[in-house]
Amino acid sequence: MHIPDNYLSPQTCITMFVAMAPVWAISVSKVKVQIKEKKETVPLLGIASSLSFLIMMFNLPVPGGTTAHAVGGTLLAILLGPWAASLSITVALLLQALLFGDGGILAFGANAFNMAFIMPFVGYFIYSFFKRFNQEKIGAFIGAYVGINLAALIVAVELGIQPLLFQDQGGNPLYAPYPLSISVPAMALTHLLVVGWVEAIFTVLVFSFVKKVSPNSIYLAGNHPQSNVKKMLSRFYLIIGGLAVLSPLGLLASGTAWGEWSASDILPTLTQNGLKAHMPAGMAHGLDFKPFLPDYSLFGVSLPLGYIFSAFSAVIIFIILFKLVTHEKSKIS
Amino acid sequence: MKNQKYLNMPDWLSSPENYSPVKQKNTFLQQNRGRLLNLLSLFSDKTETTSQPLNRQNSFIQLLTTITLILLTSLSRNISFIWIIYMYQFLQIALLPKLNMLTILKRIPINLVFVLLFILPSFFLTDAKTVIFFVLKTNLILIIVSYFMNTNTFFDIIIVLKKCYFPDIIIFIIDITIKYLKILSESLYAMTSAMELRSVGVNRHQYQSLSNLFGSLYLKTKSTALEMYSAMEARGFTGNYHFTRTKQRLNLSDITQTCITIFLITLFFN
Amino acid sequence: MFSFSNIRYGYTDKLSLNNINLSIKKNEFVCLLGPNGSGKSTLFKLLNGLIYPSDGQYTFNDQQINAHFFKNSVNAKKFHQQVGFVFQNSDVQLFNTTVYDEIAFGPRQMGFPEPEVNKRVIDCLTLLNINKLENRVPYHLSGGEKKLVAIASVLSLNPDVLVLDEPLTGLTAQAQENIISIMQGLHNAGKTIIMSTHNFTQIKDYVTRFIEFSENHTIVLDAPTKLVLTNSDLMVHLASM
Ligand SMILES: Nc1ncnc2c1ncn2[C@@H]1O[C@H](COP(=O)(O)OP(=O)(O)OP(=O)(O)O)[C@@H](O)[C@H]1O
Ligand SMILES: [Mg+2]
Numbered sequence: 001m002h003i004p005d006n007y008l009s010p011q012t013c014i015t016m017f018v019a020m021a022p023v024w025a026i027s028v029s030k031v032k033v034q035i036k037e038k039k040e041t042v043p044l045l046g047i048a049s050s051l052s053f054l055i056m057m058f059n060l061p062v063p064g065g066t067t068a069h070a071v072g073g074t075l076l077a078i079l080l081g082p083w084a085a086s087l088s089i090t091v092a093l094l095l096q097a098l099l100f101g102d103g104g105i106l107a108f109g110a111n112a113f114n115m116a117f118i119m120p121f122v123g124y125f126i127y128s129f130f131k132r133f134n135q136e137k138i139g140a141f142i143g144a145y146v147g148i149n150l151a152a153l154i155v156a157v158e159l160g161i162q163p164l165l166f167q168d169q170g171g172n173p174l175y176a177p178y179p180l181s182i183s184v185p186a187m188a189l190t191h192l193l194v195v196g197w198v199e200a201i202f203t204v205l206v207f208s209f210v211k212k213v214s215p216n217s218i219y220l221a222g223n224h225p226q227s228n229v230k231k232m233l234s235r236f237y238l239i240i241g242g243l244a245v246l247s248p249l250g251l252l253a254s255g256t257a258w259g260e261w262s263a264s265d266i267l268p269t270l271t272q273n274g275l276k277a278h279m280p281a282g283m284a285h286g287l288d289f290k291p292f293l294p295d296y297s298l299f300g301v302s303l304p305l306g307y308i309f310s311a312f313s314a315v316i317i318f319i320i321l322f323k324l325v326t327h328e329k330s331k332i333s
Numbered sequence: 334m335k336n337q338k339y340l341n342m343p344d345w346l347s348s349p350e351n352y353s354p355v356k357q358k359n360t361f362l363q364q365n366r367g368r369l370l371n372l373l374s375l376f377s378d379k380t381e382t383t384s385q386p387l388n389r390q391n392s393f394i395q396l397l398t399t400i401t402l403i404l405l406t407s408l409s410r411n412i413s414f415i416w417i418i419y420m421y422q423f424l425q426i427a428l429l430p431k432l433n434m435l436t437i438l439k440r441i442p443i444n445l446v447f448v449l450l451f452i453l454p455s456f457f458l459t460d461a462k463t464v465i466f467f468v469l470k471t472n473l474i475l476i477i478v479s480y481f482m483n484t485n486t487f488f489d490i491i492i493v494l495k496k497c498y499f500p501d502i503i504i505f506i507i508d509i510t511i512k513y514l515k516i517l518s519e520s521l522y523a524m525t526s527a528m529e530l531r532s533v534g535v536n537r538h539q540y541q542s543l544s545n546l547f548g549s550l551y552l553k554t555k556s557t558a559l560e561m562y563s564a565m566e567a568r569g570f571t572g573n574y575h576f577t578r579t580k581q582r583l584n585l586s587d588i589t590q591t592c593i594t595i596f597l598i599t600l601f602f603n
Numbered sequence: 604m605f606s607f608s609n610i611r612y613g614y615t616d617k618l619s620l621n622n623i624n625l626s627i628k629k630n631e632f633v634c635l636l637g638p639n640g641s642g643k644s645t646l647f648k649l650l651n652g653l654i655y656p657s658d659g660q661y662t663f664n665d666q667q668i669n670a671h672f673f674k675n676s677v678n679a680k681k682f683h684q685q686v687g688f689v690f691q692n693s694d695v696q697l698f699n700t701t702v703y704d705e706i707a708f709g710p711r712q713m714g715f716p717e718p719e720v721n722k723r724v725i726d727c728l729t730l731l732n733i734n735k736l737e738n739r740v741p742y743h744l745s746g747g748e749k750k751l752v753a754i755a756s757v758l759s760l761n762p763d764v765l766v767l768d769e770p771l772t773g774l775t776a777q778a779q780e781n782i783i784s785i786m787q788g789l790h791n792a793g794k795t796i797i798m799s800t801h802n803f804t805q806i807k808d809y810v811t812r813f814i815e816f817s818e819n820h821t822i823v824l825d826a827p828t829k830l831v832l833t834n835s836d837l838m839v840h841l842a843s844m
Binding site: 031 | 408460474521562565
Binding site: 342343345349352354356357363520523524526529532533534535542545546 | 653681683685697700711760
C-alpha cells in the first residue's frame with residue numbers, strides 16, 4: 001500500500017498534501033486537548049507510532065505460502081482514538097519514507113491520506129457504529145476490512161488516473177501506466193481476497209486480546225460518544241468535501257467538477273494549467289466521461305462501483321458467517 | 334538428593350519424547366525475526382556512520398536538495414537531463430566511504446526487481462521506451478533517497494524536522510518514536526524468538542498467537558508510556574515541549590551542493 | 604551432544620563470545636557462571652539456534668547447526684522440541700491469554716489429543732506448584748509467577764535438553780528449592796540440563812560441571828563439580844561472584 005515516488009505525478013502528490021493538511025492540523029489540535037486531559041498521551045503517541053511501524057513491517061502468513069502485512073490503521077484508531085492514531089501513523093509513515101525508503105517522499109502526503117486518514121477514520125466510524133449495538137468485535141472486523149479496502153480503492157484511483165492525466169506527446173503515460181480498468185481490479189483482487197482479511201482478522205484478534213487482558217486500555221470517546229462520532233463524521237465529510245473541490249488534482253479549473261469533464265473539456269483545462277496539451281490517445285477515440293467515474297465496466301457495473309459492491313457483499317457474507325460461528329460456539333460452552 | 338522426597342515426576346516427563354514433526358512450509362517467524370534483526374542492526378550501523386566526519390553536510394540543505402532532485406527527476410521528460418542527474422548522484426556516491434557506497438549499491442538490484450515487477454506487464458499497453466524511461470526515473474529516485482538515508486542518521490533527521498518548523502508536539506513524538514522503535518523491536522524480536530522456539534508443530538491458531546504478540550506489545554507500550562510520563566513528571570515536566578532549534582553551520586560542500594542544485598533547476602527549465 | 608569449536612560471536616563489532624570451545628554430553632548438569640555481560644545469555648541463544656556464530660562451528664548430535672539446518676521446518680521443529688529454553692526475561696516468553704493455554708501451547712502443536720494435553724498441563728502446574736494460576740492472564744502475573752509459568756510451558760514439551768537462563772532469580776527461597784529439585788529430578792530421569800546462575804553456593808551440590816565466563820567473553824574455567832569442591836580457593840572465588 002506504500003506508493004513509491006514517481007508512480008504518482010508531483011501534481012497529484014501536492015494535491016494529496018493539501019488534502020491531508022487539514023487532517024493533520026485538526027489532529028494536532030484534537031490531540032492537544034487529549035493531552036490536557038491525560039498528559040501521558042504524548043509519550044503514548046510516540047510509542048504508538050513505533051508500534052504502528054512494527055505492525056507494518058511484520059509479515060503475517062497467508063494461505064498459499066506467501067506473506068502479507070497489516071497496516072493497523074483501524075486497530076490503532078480503536079485503541080487510541082482516530083485522531084491520535086492518525087498522528088501516530090503519520091509519524092510512522094514519515095520515518096519509513098525518510099529513514100527506510102519505504103514509500104515515496106513526494107508521495108508521503110498520498111500515503112498518509114490513504115493509511116493515516118481514510119483507514120483509521122473509516123474503520124473507526126464503522127467500529128463505533130457497531131459498538132452502539134454492543135457488537136464491538138464485528139465492528140472491529142468490518143471496520144478494518146472496509147477501511148483497508150477503501151484505502152486500497154483510493155490507491156487504485158490515485159494510480160489509475162495517472163495515465164489519463166499525465167501523458168507525453170505520444171500519449172504514453174509518464175507515471176504509473178495502468179488505467180483504472182487495470183489498477184482497480186488489481187487492488188480489488190488482492191485486497192478483497194487476501195490483504196483485507198489479514199487486516200481484519202489481525203485487528204479483531206489484537207482487539208480481543210487487549211479487551212480481554214486489559215479492557216480499560218481501549219480508547220473511550222469523551223462523555224458523549226455519539227455526538228463525538230457525529231462531530232468526527234462532519235469533519236470527515238468536510239475534508240472529503242474539500243478534497244472534492246480540490247479535485248481533480250487541483251489541475252482543473254473550478255468550473256468543471258471532478259469526473260464531469262469530457263474529452264472536449266479536458267484539453268483546454270490542461271492547457272490552462274500549463275500542461276503540454278495533447279489529446280490523450282484513449283480519449284481521442286471518443287471515450288467520454290460519465291459522471292463520477294470513467295465508464296470502464298465489469299459486467300456492466302463500473303469498476304470502482306463494482307469494487308464497493310464486492311466489499312459490501314463480502315461484509316454481508318462475513319456477518320452471516322460470524323453469526324453462525326459464534327452461535328455454534330456459545331452452544332458448546 | 335535431599336529434595337527428592339516430595340517431587341513426583343510424571344511418567345511422560347521422565348521418559349524421552351518420540352516426536353516427529355510433520356513437514357510444513359512455514360518459516361515466517363524466522364523471516365520476521367530476520368527482518369527485525371536487520372532493523373535493529375540499522376540502529377547500530379547508523380550511529381557508527383555518524384562518527385565518521387567525512388560527509389558532515391548540513392542535513393537541512395541535504396533534505397531540500399533531495400526533494401528538489403526527486404521533483405526534477407519526476408517531472409523531467411528529457412533523457413539527457415535524467416542522465417545528468419544520474420551522473421551527479423553517482424559522483425556523490427563515489428565520494429562516500431566504501432562501506433556506505435556498498436550499502437547504497439546493494440539496494441539497486443533489489444529496487445530494480447520491484448520496479449520491473451510493477452512495470453513489465455505494461456509492455457502490452459505502451460512502448461518499450463516508456464517502460465525504460467519509467468524504470469530509469471524510479472530507480473534514480475530510489476538512489477537519491479538511499480543516498481540521503483545513508484548520509485544522515487536518525488538524529489540528523491530529527492534536527493532537519495525541527496528546522497522544518499513542525500509543531501513541537503510532532504517533533505516530540507518523533508523523538509520518542511525513534512527511541513522506542515529500538516526498544517519495542519527488541520521486545521518484539523524476543524517474543525518472536527520465544528514463539529519460534531515453542532512452535533514445534535502445527536499451530537492451528539497462528540493468527541491468534543501472532544495477534545497476542547502485538548496485543549502484549551501494545552499493553553507494554555501503554556504501561557511504558559505511563560511509566561515514562563511519571564518519570565518525566567518527576568523531573569519537572571509540565572506538559573510543554575520546547576526545543577532549542579540548533580543551528581548547523583554551512584560549509585563548502587553545502588554551498589557547492591546548493592549551487593549544483595540551482596544549476597540543475599535552471600537546466601531543467603531550459 | 605553439543606559441541607562448539609572456536610566460536611566467536613558479536614552483536615556489533617564488539618565480540619560477545621570469544622573463542623569458545625566446549626562440548627556437553629548427554630545427561631550432564633552444567634552450570635554457567637560469570638559476571639554480568641560476560642556472554643552467558645549469548646551462548647544460550649547460540650545453543651538454541653536463535654543466532655548463528657560469526658566464526659567457528661556448532662554441532663548438535665553431530666549435525667551442523669546453521670541457517671541452512673533451520674531452513675528445513677522438520678529439522679527446526681524437532682530441534683526446538685528437543686531443546687527447551689527458558690529465557691532470562693520471562694516477560695517476553697508469554698503470549699497466550701491464560702496460563703493454561705500458555706502451557707498447552709507446545710503439546711497442542713505436537714498434535715496430542717486434548718485429554719493428553721490437559722494431563723500435561725495439570726502435571727506441570729502441580730510440579731511447579733502454580734495450580735491456582737491456571738486461569739489467570741499471564742500478562743498480569745508477577746515477575747516470579749511469570750518465570751514459573753515460563754518454565755512450565757517449556758517442560759510441557761518434554762525436551763531432552765533443558766536450557767535455563769538464570770531460572771532462580773526473582774523467586775522465593777521455597778520456589779527456588781522447588782526448581783532445583785525439578786532440575787535434579789529431570790537430570791535423574793536422563794535429561795541434560797544447562798543453566799546459568801549468579802549463586803554458586805546454592806547449586807554446587809546438584810550440578811555435575813561448572814563453566815566460568817570472564818569479562819573478556821572467554822571460558823576461564825571448565826571443571827567437573829568433584830574437582831571444584833576439592834579446591835577451596837576456587838570455591839571461595841566462585842562463591843564470591
Ligand atoms: N542484543 C544485543 N545487542 C548488542 N549487544 C548485546 C546484545 N545482547 C547482549 N549484548 C552484549 O553482549 C555481551 C554479553 O551479553 P550477555 O547477555 O550474553 O551477558 P550475560 O553473561 O548473560 O550477562 P547477565 O549475567 O547480566 O545476564 C554484553 O556485553 C552485552 O552488552
Ligand atoms: Mg544473561
